Amino acid sequence: MCGRYVSSSTADEIAKYFGVDAVADVDLEPNYNVAPTVGVYAVAERKEVRSLDVYRWGLVPHWAKDPSIGNKMINARSETIATKNAYRSAFRRKRCIIPVDGFYEWTKVEGEDRKQPFYIYRADGDMMGFAGLYETWQAKNEDGEYVGEVLQSTTIITGSPNEKMAEIHHRMPVILPPSEWAKWLDASNDDTDALSALLVPAPDDLINMHPVATEVNNARNKGAHLIDAL
Secondary structure, three states, X not given: OOOOEEEOOXXXXXXXXXXXXXXXXXOOOOEEEEOOOOEEEEEEEEOOEEEEEEEEEOOOOOOOOOHHHHHHOOEEEOOOOOOOOOXXXXXXXXXXXXXXXXEEEEEEOOOOOOEEEEEEEEOOOOOEEEXXXXXXXXXXXXXXXXXXXXXXXXXXXXXXXXXXXXXOOOOEEOEOOHHHHHHHHOOOOOOHHHHHOOOOOOOHHHEEEEEOOHHHHOOOOOOHHHHOOO
C-alpha cells in the first residue's frame, strides 16, 4: 500500500522532467505529507497531448453513484487491474503517471506495539514516476442528465516489492522508468498483457530509505522536516 508521499517539485519542474506539452493553470503548494482525497499532480496523454493536471487522489469510476467510493480506492493492485471492474476500463484507456519526490511506509517494530515510518526516495535524487490510473466522473440528476463539475481522480498502482523494500513492507508502488513512459501513457495502446509486463518492482539500487519521526503519522503535518532522517 502507498498511503502517503512527498510532492515538493513545482509544476514547471514536473513538466520539464516528464516532457509535458500542456500544464493546467493550477499550482499546488509543496506538501511533504500528501494524504488521500487531496488534489495531486498527474501526467496523462489525451489526443496525443501529454498534460499535467490536478486529480483527486482516490479513484472514482465513471459508473459510481457517489464520489465517496474513491476514499477506498487510493491504490490498485497490479495483479488485478486488468480484471477488476473498478479498474479494467481505466487500465485499457486511462493510464497516468503520478510524479513523486519520495514516499513513506510503516513497518512493525519487533517487540514493541508500534510502527516505525520510513522515507523512501530515489538514490540519485530524481523524481519518481508512479504508474497510475485516472477517471472522470460527473453527477447525474433524477432524469439521468449530467450535472455539476467533472471530477478527475486517480489511483496509484502497487505491486510486489524489490528486495530492499521487502525489508520493511510486502508491497510498493510501481515506479516506471523513463524508457516506458510513452508506452504507458499511449491511450491507443490497449495491449493489457504488454502493459502488465511493465508493472514490475523497481531495481534495488534505484531507492534509498531511512527512518523518520512519527510526526508524519499526522496528515496535518506537511513540512519539509518530515523527511529528515532520525
